[in-house]
Amino acid sequence: MLIKQKIQVLLSVFLIAALLVACAPRAATESAAPTTAPDTSGAPPATESAVEGPTEAPAAETATLNILVEGGGHSLQQAIADKFEAETGNTVNFIEVPYQDVHDKLLAEIAAGGSSYDVATIDVIWIPEFAAAAEPLDDLFTDEVKNDLFPALVNDAQFEGRFVGMPTWANAEILFYQKSLFEDPDEQAAFKEEYGYDLKVPTNWQEFTDAAVFFTRDTDGDGNIDLYGTDVKGGVETEWLATVLQAGSPGVALDADGNVIIDNQAHVDALKFYTDLHCTYNVSPPNVNELDWNASQQLFFEGKLAMMRFWAHNYRFIPDDSVVKGNTGVAPMIAGPGGVGAIPGPWYNIIPSTAQNKELAKQFIQFAYENNALGLDAPLGLAARISAYDSYANKEGFEHFNPLIDTLNAPQTIGRPLVTTWNEITNDVLIPLVQQALTCQVPAEEVLADAKAQIEALK
Amino acid sequence: MERSSRTFVILLTIPAALFFLVFFTYPVLLLVYNSLFDVSLLALQNRKFVGLENYADILTSAQTIKLFSQTLQFTAITLGSEFILGFIAALTFNAIGRKSEVLRTMFLFPLMVAPIVAGLLWRFMLIDNFGILNHILTGLGLIQRTADIAWLSNPKIVLLSVALPDIWLTTCFVTLILYTGLQNIPGEIMEAARIDGANALQTFWSITVPLLRPVIAAVIILRGIDAARTFDSIWIMTGGGPMGRSEVLSLRIYLTMIRFGRFGDASALATVFLVVLLILCLIAFYTIWKPDISKR
């Protein structure tokens, strides 16, 4: 009987609670209501390029601007948002999600016609996909603006003739290394003896391989290797793509006309170089398929890698208690037979067509451009404007900027193909091919021939 | 009496029946309808009728075989492990008898854990560098170094790794069902067998298992369906990698829809999945379940 009574009470509580909730004012419906808001996205007259204060529209009432970002984008734009809030009285709300979720959630939101996001900070590779559903930003791209941005960034901001995104920051992989290893006279002597030339920070493939082999060693005599020359990442594809550009390929996977070039000689050479480091020279921690950005970063911070190729922002992320703090050197990305090459990884602010506060969004994006340098003090510390980088390039603690600028300016630093199927190509072809090549059991030519067939099937 | 009964039944079931119609039948029909189009998620209004082309793509793609094979392997690993482990546990509890009630209750509790949480905590235990499982295995001397088994990045074993949360979650359920079944076997039969001189193994195979067949059949079908539909735990553990070797059908369908935006293709694959699963269920139902019911 006691149990029965207990259950009766529980059930009644259930029902009452549910009814109360069901009848309660639904906050959800209000914001989910579709916004066929009065479309104020018509561009204001061209003379308004230098926006200082708010325009007529949202001046009187304050609104909340919702920005979809991932961690990096959040930290870089927080200072900008704070200043924006102070100057205009509006509220900026960041919705931070993991990397892939930026794409997935934006897609789902636009598909559902929802207005949860006024601005979205997206990776350049998604621009083609979202271009049709993004508000045009042509009026923001004056000559003055274009001149202060790296050329690749301006190129990638457009799709099919319209400017759809404003760059917020640019990034590229550069070379990180442990200074103590390269500057140590004993190491230098030993290296010279073994290889016949002076030990220096690698600038090309051969020097990179030699240094990696040289530094892979068992430092405490227990039979296990404690220091690796570098890491070979099998969890991500961009680093191999950078290698492809270093090999001299005019593009990665596809050329400018959309032809599949993934099996050209440059790709083959690049794949061989990339995988030889692991398969032939064993300079990397062996669990290559688990090495993604996270894992590699961790290894370097623990002092287990002599060198690492990584995104430039990482320089400012070195934890204070890491063994490589104060000991990390940076240099431009290495050159292959085709020169220095890297994959630029810019991010752009776009305005989804389903946004609620389009005018305010545009204001914010313009404001963000003008205050682009504010992002440099953030932990991620990156910017999009050349002038911003120049102003910090020789400051202490920003030693990575010159290498980054050099890398970004290199002729073989080319953006990824702007096709809507890039997500799929990455997921289904590029990453698997890298991982397959890293099993060391299939020749590069074969892997790439397969990849070509797969990409052609996708188109 | 018959007439008014029927009205009563109809009236009482109308709300539920309506729900089924509107939120099962209609969506499934819509799914099939959408699968006949080439339509992108971002532009749902620009649809192009392509008939059965999406299905042709699916049926001729090498990836489809890989998908089905992986889903099947996953289901087999999960079901098999649950059964073996569940049986061992059930037999143990059964042998203990009444006193095992407390233990059994505690044993039940992973049933309450969300699959997403289970996936997360197993990922935490299996991940390289700081996953505790490899450290335990190294400590026990079963492997030499913690990097020896790459649970989440070795394509050959990743299916097993993503099966672990599922096995962990539902073994207790299988144990419970089998235990109840075991308890329902009349003691006299076991006595008779013992008197006849059968040892434990013989008793098990010739008496216990046949008597439990209806229960076993039910569990296979129910758990088999659930295993085939898994999404949450695999999603959070590997997202389908490495090299797509831990992708099962639900995952692929989700990716096709949200990551690649191909709504028509996703609908087609989902339809194929549905049809295949239903057919398999019907086959299983008629071969291993019904015969027992009619025998009773």
Place this chain on the structure above:
Amino acid sequence: MKNKHFIHRVLIAAALVILALYIFPYLYMVLTSFKPPNDVLSIPPTFLPKQFDLKNYLQIGDYAYIPKTFLNSLVIALLSSTFTLILAVPAAYAVTRFNTRYGRVFLVGTLVARMIPYISVAVPLFFIMKNFKLIDNYIAVAIGHMTISLPLAIWLLSSFFEGIPVELEEAARVDGCARFEAFLKVIVPISLGGIAVTAIFSFLASWNDFLFSLLLTSTNTKTAPLAIAEFNSQYGTVWGTMTALATLFSLPVIFVSFFLQRRIVAGATMGAIKG
């Protein structure tokens, strides 16, 4: 005699070992949530926290949106389980009590519904909800969850009702009750146990769901499982806070089940055996 006693002890020990191994993963997660944030990722990993630290839980406060997600999960779970019961109880009763052909068809239909892959329902459901502008609305998600719990509920309740002797209603009918009255006043009170179990399973199905929430919510109705999964980010998973959240998330469920465990066991077995 002594032999039997010894075997018995061994069996109990074996059972305890099985139990310990089984609970270990969950315990590990809970203990990890109480470690100081920096120790969570220590190499080599430790089982017990060196120091008991609540920082991971406190850090949850840094994420202002999280309490709302828990509330959303609760609301949706209450909604969906309630409506599941409202639909399932009469239906299950009707088809088990009266042997009509329609009833049998209904049961078969329920069975078929049980076998449909969730993704195959969720994909078109997204489409439907989008057209009705109901994405990111409690109703949409609750309906999605009901597609999981309704077949289950009908199944469970049918087994349960079959166990109630017919004489009870007949006695009520003799006393002059109409059929529906007999149902409400006699049967339902007696079957509260079974109904409670069904309610719990329905609540669980919704509370623990991830897929439907993933597809049908955006920012306003995001549920707790989604929030937990989002900590899995590219530049580092915040494991400490994530384990803390996961622990908090699973606590209510364990709490409830602890109180009603006997009923749950009965319900769980009933579903499979009787069917």
